[in-house]
Amino acid sequence: MAENPDHSNAPKPVLQLKSQKFRDARQGDWRLLNAQLDKAERDGLKSFSIDELLNLPVLYRSAMSSLSMAQSISLDRNLITYLQTLCARAYVYIYGPQTRLKEVLSSFFVRAWPRGFRALGLELILAFVLFFGGAILGWVLCAQDDTWYHFFLPGELRSVDSSVNDLKETIGGNTEDSALSPFAVFLMGHNTQVAIMAFAFGIMFGLPTFALLIYNGIPMGAMLWLFASKGLGVEFAAWLSIHGTTELFAIIIAGACGLHVGRRLIFPGDQPRRESLIGAGRLTGTVMIGVAAMLTVAGCLEGFGRQLITESWARFSIGGAMLVLWLVYFFFVGRERRHG
Amino acid sequence: MAKPAKRDLMSDAPYGEYGRTATLISTPEGVILPFINASFGERLGALLIDFLIMAAIPIVLLIVWVILPMEHFKEDHKAASSIMQVLGLAAWFFVRSGYFIFFEMGPKAATPGKRALKLRVVAHDGGRLTPAAVFTRNALREVELYIPLGLILGGASGTGNPMLSLMAFLWALALVLLPLFNKQHARLGDFLAGTRVIHMPKASLSYDLADLEGDARIGLTFTPEQLAYGEMELQVLEQVLRERKPAVMRAVADKIKARISWQAPKNSADMPSDETFLRAYYGALRAWLEGKMLMGKRRKDKHEAALT
Numbered sequence: 001m002a003e004n005p006d007h008s009n010a011p012k013p014v015l016q017l018k019s020q021k022f023r024d025a026r027q028g029d030w031r032l033l034n035a036q037l038d039k040a041e042r043d044g045l046k047s048f049s050i051d052e053l054l055n056l057p058v059l060y061r062s063a064m065s066s067l068s069m070a071q072s073i074s075l076d077r078n079l080i081t082y083l084q085t086l087c088a089r090a091y092v093y094i095y096g097p098q099t100r101l102k103e104v105l106s107s108f109f110v111r112a113w114p115r116g117f118r119a120l121g122l123e124l125i126l127a128f129v130l131f132f133g134g135a136i137l138g139w140v141l142c143a144q145d146d147t148w149y150h151f152f153l154p155g156e157l158r159s160v161d162s163s164v165n166d167l168k169e170t171i172g173g174n175t176e177d178s179a180l181s182p183f184a185v186f187l188m189g190h191n192t193q194v195a196i197m198a199f200a201f202g203i204m205f206g207l208p209t210f211a212l213l214i215y216n217g218i219p220m221g222a223m224l225w226l227f228a229s230k231g232l233g234v235e236f237a238a239w240l241s242i243h244g245t246t247e248l249f250a251i252i253i254a255g256a257c258g259l260h261v262g263r264r265l266i267f268p269g270d271q272p273r274r275e276s277l278i279g280a281g282r283l284t285g286t287v288m289i290g291v292a293a294m295l296t297v298a299g300c301l302e303g304f305g306r307q308l309i310t311e312s313w314a315r316f317s318i319g320g321a322m323l324v325l326w327l328v329y330f331f332f333v334g335r336e337r338r339h340g
Numbered sequence: 341m342a343k344p345a346k347r348d349l350m351s352d353a354p355y356g357e358y359g360r361t362a363t364l365i366s367t368p369e370g371v372i373l374p375f376i377n378a379s380f381g382e383r384l385g386a387l388l389i390d391f392l393i394m395a396a397i398p399i400v401l402l403i404v405w406v407i408l409p410m411e412h413f414k415e416d417h418k419a420a421s422s423i424m425q426v427l428g429l430a431a432w433f434f435v436r437s438g439y440f441i442f443f444e445m446g447p448k449a450a451t452p453g454k455r456a457l458k459l460r461v462v463a464h465d466g467g468r469l470t471p472a473a474v475f476t477r478n479a480l481r482e483v484e485l486y487i488p489l490g491l492i493l494g495g496a497s498g499t500g501n502p503m504l505s506l507m508a509f510l511w512a513l514a515l516v517l518l519p520l521f522n523k524q525h526a527r528l529g530d531f532l533a534g535t536r537v538i539h540m541p542k543a544s545l546s547y548d549l550a551d552l553e554g555d556a557r558i559g560l561t562f563t564p565e566q567l568a569y570g571e572m573e574l575q576v577l578e579q580v581l582r583e584r585k586p587a588v589m590r591a592v593a594d595k596i597k598a599r600i601s602w603q604a605p606k607n608s609a610d611m612p613s614d615e616t617f618l619r620a621y622y623g624a625l626r627a628w629l630e631g632k633m634l635m636g637k638r639r640k641d642k643h644e645a646a647l648t
Contacts, residue, residue, distance in 0.1 A: 015552040017627055018634065023548065030545065041448075064371045073634060075626050077575045078546045078582065085543040088373055092449070092460060092540070095368070095468050104471070112472075193482075200483040203528060261532070274531065281532035285476030292475075 019074035026066050030086060033059040037089055060090045111334040113290040116283050118330070120256045123263065127213055127255035131248070134217020135224070142225040152222045164230050191247055192295050195254035199261070199288050206262020213255045238312035241319030247298035249326055250291045257284035257291075294326075361523050363536055365466045375538040377524045378459045383537060389453030394435050436486075440478040445471055454537070464524075464536045473533040480529030488512035549581050550623040560612060560620035566600040567628045570641035574629060577622050581615070589614040596621060 016024075036056060039047065048056070067083040074080065117124075141148040194216060201208035220240075227236035261280045268276035301322070309315055362374035378386075443451040449469055450460040461477070463469045488508035495505020519525040524536055555561075569577075580592050593614040596602070605611060612620070629639065632647045639647050 015556060017550055017552065017630055019630055020548055020550065027545065044447075061369065064367070064369050067373075068371050073630065075571055075574055075630055075633070076548060076550075077578050078543075079548075082543045082545045084374060085541060087371070088375060088540065091367055091373060092462060093447075095466075108471075196479050196482050197487065200479050203480065203483055203532060277532055278534040281476045281534060282470070282472055285470075285472035285479070285533060288479060289472060289475050 019070070019076060019079075022069065022073060023076075023079060026062070029059055029062050030066065030083070033063050033090060034086055037086075037093060040093060057094070060087075060094055063087050063090060108286075108289070109333075112286050114330050114334045116287040117253065117290070119283055120253075120260055120287065123256040123259040124253065126259055127252045130210060130213040131217040131252055131255065134214035135221035136217075137214070138218035138221025139225045140221075142222045143229075149222050149226060152219050164232065191251065191298070192292065195251050195291055195295060196288075198251065198255040199257045199284065199291075202258030202261030202284070203265070204262075205266055206259045209255055209258035209262065212258075213252075216251065235312055238315040238319070242309065242315040243298045243301040243319070245319045245323040246294055246301060246326065249323070250294035250298060253287060253294070254291050257287050260284055297322075360539075363464065363524050363538065365462070365464070367466055375462065375536070376541065378457075378537040378539045380519050380525055382457045382459060382539060383519060383525065383527075386451070386453035386457045386459055389456055390439070390451050393452055394439055397435050440481070441474055444474045444478065449474075458540050458542075459537050460540060461535050462538055464526075464530075464534050469535065473535050477529035477533035477535050480527075480532055484515045484528055485512060488515075546582065549578060549619060550626050551619065552623050552627060555620040555623050558612065558616065558620065560617065560624075562600070562621065562624045564628065565646075566602070567625050568600060568642065568646060569625060570639040570644055571629060572641040574622070574625055577618065577625070581618055581622060584615070586614070589618055593617050 033056075036048075036052065036059065040056075045053065063083065064087055067080075067087050070080055070083055138148075138152060142152070194212070198209050198212050201212060224233065224236060224240075227233055261277075261284055264276045264280035265273070271279070301318070309318065360379065361377050363377055364372050364374055366372050440451055444461050448455060448460060449462070454460060461469060461474070463473060488511050491508035492505050492512070495502050495508070515528055519527050524530075526536055530536055577592065580588055596618075597604075629647075632638070637647050639645075
């Protein structure tokens with residue numbers, strides 16, 4: 001660059017590349033964004049003042065534009081690597097899994113979950129038929145030949161030879177003083193496991209989900225038969241219904257999710273199989289979080305309700321009320337308004 | 341697919357890390373950001389760390405149980421002991437099903453094991469990582485690992501069906517190795533949930549190597565014919581200059597001098613050091629290539645035709 005003799009007093013322009021001038025003009029913003037990200041990761045967004053908070057997206061967008069600019073004018077590898085890392089960090093922070101808890105909860109319970117449930121449609125009916133088909137199978141087989149009972153429920157306390165009184169005792173109130181029994185928590189964990197398995201097996205084309213639903217229906221049918229044959233059918237159904245309407249409903253929904261994944265895997269329709277699988281995963285993942293919530297409710301009902309409420313009619317009414325509540329919730333909450 | 345004949349340094353080595361592949365994610369602003377895929381080894385390491393932590397929780401609880409004088413506790417405080425049991429069971433339940441979900445839903449989107457190896461989970465389409473996606477990718481661990489593992493252990497201890505445990509072993513092996521057979525090292529749960537695990541390196545902004553002013557003072561100049569390299573060689577040269585290993589700089593300087601048939605100054609006192617020479621050459625080459633780049637002309641490496 002030639003010196004201009006007329007302006008020898010003026011400061012001589014420094015010989016610089018365009019990419020260097022670009023860097024000098026912008027690097028203050030980059031360093032500021034970097035410092036803000038460090039601060040946000042360390043102390044959270046609560047430590048930010050209003051101005052800093054408003055400035056954060058501005059800095060993020062400026063870094064993003066710097067990156068696309070730098071990629072077309074600079075060959076300084078260190079600079080580009082730095083900008084890529086900075087933008088990636090800012091990106092995952094700004095688009096990370098953070099929303100206000102209240103918004104997450106309301107959008108989930110008011111819209112996402114019931115809508116996801118309704119989207120399952122036929123799979124729900126299929127899961128329902130499989131589970132109760134299993135129960136009927138258990139009942140019918142045991143009614144034919146009562147040795148089946150021990151085959152289905154080996155080592156079960158309540159056997160064919162138990163007296164009516166023994167059976168009555170097992171479904172009566174708890175004589176101990178602890179309301180929240182560890183057994184209830186254990187059972188809840190077990191049922192959650194069954195639900196997760198029924199869902200996750202969907203990835204094996206849903207076939208194990210079929211088997212799992214039937215397999216979990218059979219012992220219930222067998223037990224119902226046992227109690228019914230001793231004239232305790234109504235009492236047993238009441239004992240089962242208080243938490244069962246919620247819990248079995250949850251397991252059936254989980255099974256339906258598994259079947260849905262299996263169906264979308266086998267018949268992807270117009271989409272590529274990978275896209276179809278992602279769509280199915282997103283839908284069923286949402287519904288499954290709700291299933292976990294349902295199982296928690298069932299666990300609470302089981303822990304408190306089943307041992308404290310011993311009247312059959314009270315048990316039936318609580319179980320029935322829960323069932324109606326779930327059905328109303330799933331069919332009427334979060335419907336899109338139709339226009340015109 | 342045919343192997344590309346020419347290497348593109350930027351895509352071969354995202355963030356300057358060689359031998360790794362990147363997932364390109366288009367942000368809502370329309371900028372395409374490369375994210376380094378977590379390698380199979382890193383993912384396995386993170387999983388092992390997480391398993392160690394998960395195994396430590398019940399062990400610590402057991403030790404506490406043994407150390408505390410609890411023999412008469414059960415008889416004395418029935419209600420309290422049942423609450424303790426409930427808490428213990430809840431902890432076990434959390435460890436198995438909730439550990440991964442809890443940590444990956446947090447702001448860092450990573451379990452402690454992943455954090456230790458600088459990994460995190462992102463949505464592969466560039467959108468927000470949703471709780472549903474986190475749930476799905478971790479629920480799939482049941483089929484991928486836990487259930488087959490249970491069957492294998494059952495077979496090994498002689499209680500299970502050996503045929504079944506062999507099948508479970510093959511199934512688990514296939515799924516554990518699945519990340520090796522796709523470019524993004526995604527496992528089955530990642531495919532179903534639409535997530536990827538990425539590696540987040542830390543990079544710092546170093547100084548700019550080109551110092552045209554200083555080079556002009558020394559008087560080291562090069563003709564366009566002498567600037568006979570492309571972008572890839574420029575970046576290798578940058579790396580050499582940042583590492584500053586004398587032996588490497590000597591070798592590189594000698595090679596360049598031979599290629600461009602550089603005339604050494606007559607007076608040996610004027611002979612620039614290797615580093616000075618390389619920095620001057622770097623500055624001149626970068627100025628030349630960047631100048632052409634602004635006009636839309638690029639030269640990837642020395643095998644491409646020279647720019648005019």
